[in-house]
Amino acid sequence: MFVARSIPADHKDLIHDVAFDFHGRRMATCSSDQNVKVWDLGEDGHWTCTANWKTHSGSVWKVTWAHPEFGQVIATCSFDRTAAVWEELVGESTEHGQKNWVKRTSLVDSRTSVTDVQFAPKHLGLQLATCSADGIVRIYEAPDVMNLSQWSLQHEISCKLSCSCISWNPSRVHQPMIAVGSDDANPSGGGKVQIYEYNDNSRKWSKVETITVVTESVKDIQFAPNLGRSYHLLGIASKDVRIISLKPLRRDQSSTQTSGHSKFDLRQVAQFDEHNAQVWRLSWNVTGTVLASSGDDGCVRLWKANYLDNWKCISVLKGDGSNVKLQESSQVQQQQQTLSGGAMNGTSSPPGQAPLPLNIKRNSGWAYFNTKKDQGKHYY
Amino acid sequence: MHTVIEAPINAISTNKDASQVVVAGRNVFRVFSIEDDAFVERCNLRVGKNLNLNFSAADVTWNPVEDHLLASAATNGAVVTWNLNKPSRSKQELVFNEHKRTVNRVCFHSTEANLLLSGSQDGFMKLFDLRKKEVNCTFSGQSESVRDVQFCPHHYFQFAAAYENGNLQLWDLRRPDKWEKMFTAHSGPAFTLDWHPDDKNWIASAGRDRSIKIWEISHKPRLLHTVQTIASVARVKWRPSRKYHISSCSLLVDHNVNVWDIRRPYIPFASFEEHRDVVTGIMWKNDPYVFLSGSKDCTVYQHMFKDAVRPADRANPIGIDTNVNGDLGLAFSDKLLVAGKSQTGSSMLPHFFRSKGPDRSEQFTMASSSAVIFESVDKSTGLEWFIECATRYQLSGKSVEDLCDHNAAVAGSLNKHQVAQTWRILKLLYGGNTATPCPPRTVSVIGSPAVGEAHKAESEKVNLKQQLDGHLVQDHNRSTHTDGENKDTGDTSTAVSEDESDAESSLSLTNIASGQVNQQGDFFFGDGELETFDYPVTMANMDSMQDWTLPTEAIPLRHEIQDRLDSPDPLQNATDSPSSANESEFSSQAFGNAENATPMYNLQAIPFASQNPPWEFSHLVCDMLEYFAEQGDVQTSVSVLIILGNKMKTPVEDQKQEQWFMAYLELLTRFRLWGIANEVIKLSSHRAVASLNQQSTTVHTNCNKCFKPLTRAGWLCDRCKALTSTCSICHLPVKGLFAWCQGCSHGGHLEHLREWLMTHKHCPTGCGHICEYT
Known part of the structure; x- marks a missing residue:
């Protein structure tokens, strides 16, 4: 299973984010103590802190690595209403092996706390998306990848709802797409996950979907690595964990000209409420086959799909480093029974195919789920 | 509860029992009494005939x-x-x-x-x-x-x-x-x-x-x-x-x-x-x-x-990320852990610093997080199998059968039984197929445009028969040259020169004729198959942007074809009896085909017609590949694509192929398997992918005298009009290997230096340094 290795993080306040770099050999942590620490994996398998510096004058919410092709670059965003881009000075280090990081730019457009910052997938060049508590998503671009100090604000998208998290669709084939989650607490305010897409013709970002099944405040949202799939998987952390698949519908030539933006076949692939508490964070593995979720119950749960595309919990980890045996093993068995029964009845999806569509009705392009009816039908 | 006043406020102050508030600004000076649900104006201090600056306040x-x-501080x-x-x-x-x-x-x-x-x-x-x-x-x-x-x-x-x-x-x-x-x-x-x-x-x-x-x-x-x-x-x-x-x-x-x-x-x-x-x-x-x-x-x-x-309640107490190895980085608020423990019966409770009791609004303890790395040692979450597969899979260099066998064994040893089974099935489907005498339809499919190109390049006046004859002769010429080089796939430069000279010679009929005469064995290889290898290779060298660039994958395939020379093909006849009768027979056959179809496709017609297996499974293989991709196992899809190459008759959509390749390459680079990534690029038959490793590598050289970049050639500086790297012995520019002494930094052609230092101890320039040649 897993071997836990405790790290003396030594941040003076809560750590809000942990991010591995592209190769998984460096890690950055950011904290409310306004510092970011960078950890490097040594040959001996130990993580050592190679940099620790004050980045903002407020809590640092998120930290994220750029693709290494652009250098050793991270971006941070903070309560102090700014996002910043930092670059490591290669070759320079002090006597204790500490690396120097310099601020390349500070993005100061937001008038409220910047809640998330994410680099675009590499094929889109050096782009950065930020979202802020006042509900504005901003897309920045560094036109010259060699000059990290010049970022121009390309787009401002108003989401109407206070934004908490953002995720780029990593697909190379699909148009640039981002999903935005809102932590707006009012469940009657409609769907809390919005999907925006860049349109080449109009050169604008426009909303293509709102995932209306998720009405509770969303704390984290993650697209799974695409890896050549024909559909996109989106993990959503709210009161529970949900996995939504978005399959782009083939558009006809005629409609391409008129409407311009893609339509999706939305399915809720899975929904887990085992956390029984607020779920805060999600993370996909590199192949997009295992989803880790973590919530207020102090546990990390790993979810994986079996060959029938039924997602199951494969492991539970305690935050203090201990593994928890699957207490719900009986439950799992039960699930498996219903699962196998379902397979025999032919209601479950056949192997190798995307799960059956849920009961989605489509009215003028917006999909909604008949949650009540669909609950417990396809998830197990 | 609030009240709106007509002007910006600079300062407020309350009276002793906080029942009234004075509000002061540049244009406002009022006293309100604070009622239960509203502010009620008590008096306006900003009254009088001349409202001078004394009625404005910076502080009150x-x-x-x-x-x-009350006292106020005026701005004057x-x-x-x-x-x-x-x-x-x-x-x-x-x-x-x-x-x-x-x-x-x-x-x-x-x-x-x-x-x-x-x-x-x-x-x-x-x-x-x-x-x-x-x-x-x-x-x-x-x-x-x-x-x-x-x-x-x-x-x-x-x-x-x-x-x-x-x-x-x-x-x-x-x-x-x-x-x-x-x-x-x-x-x-x-x-x-x-x-x-x-x-x-x-x-x-x-x-x-x-x-x-x-x-x-x-x-x-x-x-x-x-x-x-x-x-x-x-x-x-x-x-x-x-x-x-x-x-x-x-x-x-x-x-x-x-x-x-x-x-x-x-x-x-x-x-x-x-x-x-x-x-x-x-x-x-x-x-x-x-x-x-x-x-x-x-x-x-x-x-x-x-x-x-x-x-603080909105602040995220948890950070989590998965790295490429499946390790989980986790940062947890200690409070959550404590809370989790207290649920399970421990007496540890969040402590409150006010004795008022557990009033949530007053809870604000110091918070800290602990970080844990969960190292994945589990097959279900780790990705060791991916690295193992990537490094141990063989993608080229053998027959499809052997490759499938090998890869099946690799997958099997890593407990990827489904993948292993897939390889075995592929071996059955495609391995058996290649064992039967099958003219390389794959080759002809790709090669035919090249042939067409060659047709155009040649004189249009030459009639088709003669043209084909010329081709065949060319083929023969080339084949004799390339025979010795078959093992050295990288050596294409000679092929290029051959090609060029051949192209020239083929322009005139007399040359062709003489070529025919010159060769005692007028055997030729049917279908111009060898030619089709040479052309794309040379073209690729000259201009990789040509849209029909043949991927270098073609090179390993050449061996297979060589192996199959004993198949019941023109070749066999050729080896037996290089008679002119044979030649005319086959050239007429080729001619006949050319009449039937456009020159572009004539050559693939024959092999296709005769060699199609009765069972059409290509689309199933396609589906299988897509299945693996949908499952997130793009490795299998790409490996199969590479090995099957163009054997798949209903090829996977171009865009999809590219997507898979790109995804696989990204994964490989994530694991820092650069070598394998490069191999995959090399073996890819997809145009965009194959050109990946021909991009973005530029070596800039600067003049060693003026330090300006050398723009035109690597050995001549346009600026100082000097040769940059001349041999100390022959004083000519060194265009190949430049060997120099680490001690005095003089050097030149490797051969020259070797010769010189065989007989001399000192540096050829006369600098007095005793150079060492090892």
Whole structure:
């Protein structure tokens, strides 16, 4: 299973984010103590802190690595209403092996706390998306990848709802797409996950979907690595964990000209409420086959799909480093029974195919789920 | 509850029992009484015939002893007192025009109703005695402008002043000549200070350096806490009966009133977000749960503590990320762990620093996180199998059968039984197929456009038969040359030259004829198959942008074809009896085909017709590949694609292929398997993918004399008109390997140096260095 290795993080306040770099050999942590620490994996398998510096004058919410092709670059965003881009000075280090990081730019457009910052997938060049508590998503671009100090604000998208998290669709084939989650607490305010897409013709970002099944405040949202799939998987952390698949519908030539933006076949692939508490964070593995979720119950749960595309919990980890045996093993068995029964009845999806569509009705392009009816039908 | 006033507010102040509030600004000066659900205006102080600057206020304060006395600081330097008990409409009482510049702060003595202190931009502080109606004494800080003055609530004679240069001074009323203590508190202007209501020795200060600092001043001033805020701090006020809580508002940017717990100085304990512009005044209502604030947005709010936003609650207590190996990086709030434990029966409970009981609104303990890395040692989450597969899979160099066998074994050894089975099936499907005598239809498919191209290149007057003859001769020529080079796939340069010369020669019929005559064995290879290899290779060398560039994958395939020369093909005949009859027979066959179809496709027609297996499984294989891709196992899809190459007759969509390749390549680079990534690129039959490793690698060379880049050639500098790297022996530019002595840095052609140093010890240039050649 897993071997836990405790790290003396030594941040003076809560750590809000942990991010591995592209190769998984460096890690950055950011904290409310306004510092970011960078950890490097040594040959001996130990993580050592190679940099620790004050980045903002407020809590640092998120930290994220750029693709290494652009250098050793991270971006941070903070309560102090700014996002910043930092670059490591290669070759320079002090006597204790500490690396120097310099601020390349500070993005100061937001008038409220910047809640998330994410680099675009590499094929889109050096782009950065930020979202802020006042509900504005901003897309920045560094036109010259060699000059990290010049970022121009390309787009401002108003989401109407206070934004908490953002995720780029990593697909190379699909148009640039981002999903935005809102932590707006009012469940009657409609769907809390919005999907925006860049349109080449109009050169604008426009909303293509709102995932209306998720009405509770969303704390984290993650697209799974695409890896050549024909559909996109989106993990959503709210009161529970949900996995939504978005399959782009083939558009006809005629409609391409008129409407311009893609339509999706939305399915809720899975929904887990085992956390029984607020779920805060999600993370996909590199192949997009295992989803880790973590919530207020102090546990990390790993979810994986079996060959029938039924997602199951494969492991539970305690935050203090201990593994928890699957207490719900009986439950799992039960699930498996219903699962196998379902397979025999032919209601479950056949192997190798995307799960059956849920009961989605489509009215003028917006999909909604008949949650009540669909609950417990396809998830197990 | 709030009220809107017609003009921006500069300052507010409440009376002794906090039942009334005075609101002052440049164009406003009113007194409101605070009712249960509304502010009710009591009087307007800004009345009279000539409303001069004395009616505008930068600061206002209510006498803490006498309920009818107010003082305001005007921007013209006047200090004005107001008597609410005055029967007339105008309540103005005294005007002191003692300061030369703006008065920043006025402050009544906490117990002595008639003592009023002012601090001004002109650098002086004056103590007014309202009974004598004159200045009692003047204090000069002898530093810059005074931004704030406050009487100490605990000590009769003490007051403190904050200065624009960041200094804080402590004064004794009895010693007007010199301050008692002075220290530098801030690195920019200090805007505000506030005495702790309970702790005699604590004082808070704040300024433009965006920090609130708590000082202990009993002996030598000592910094206890620093709160870093996001903007310059305009005002700070301690929260009553909460030792560690202090409220602040900003001068710019931030419109919130924040209440901080100084022990956790990073996140506001509570925030009040009602105001739309900066807040200029905060007054607690003698109650830790209620306070008033006035703002530039022309409103006065009464805030209840229960309405506060708790930024710490919104703050994310967990960080998690998965790295490429499947290791989980996890940062957890310790509180969550404690909470988790207490649920399971432990007596550890979150502790509360107030004895009031578990009032959620008062819980604000220090928070910290612990970080854990979960190293994945589990097959279900780890990706060792991916690396193993990537490194151990063989993608080329053998027959499809062998490759499938090998890869099946690899997958099997890693417990990827489904993948292993897939390889075995593929072996059955395609391996068996290649074992049967099958002219390389794959080759002809790709090659035929090349042939067509060649046709065009040649003289159009030559009739098709002759043309084909010419081809065949060419083929033969080339084949004789390339035979010896078959093993050396990389050596294409000779092929190029051959090709060029052949192309030239083929332009004239006589040459062709003579070629035919010259070769005693006029055997030829049917279908121009060898040619099809040569053309794309050379074309690829010359211009990789040609849209029909054949991937280098074709090279390994060449071996297979060579192996199959013994198949019942023209070749067999050729080896047996190189007769002219055969030649004409086959050339006519080729000719016939050419008549039937366009020259582009004629050559693939025959093999296709005869070799199609009866069962059409290609689309199934396609589906299978897509299945693996959908499952996130793009490795299998790409590996199969590479090995099958063009054997798949219903090829996977171009875009999809590219997507898979790109995804696989990204994964490989994530695992830092650069070598394998490069191999995959090399073997890819997809145009965009195959050209990947021909991009973005540029080696710039600079002249070794003028250090300017060499633009035209690597050995001639356009600028200084000099050869850059000449051989010390023959004095000609070295275009290949340049060998030089590490000691004197002279060198030249490797051969020349070797020869020279066989016989000499010293450097050929005569520099005197004894060079070593090993």
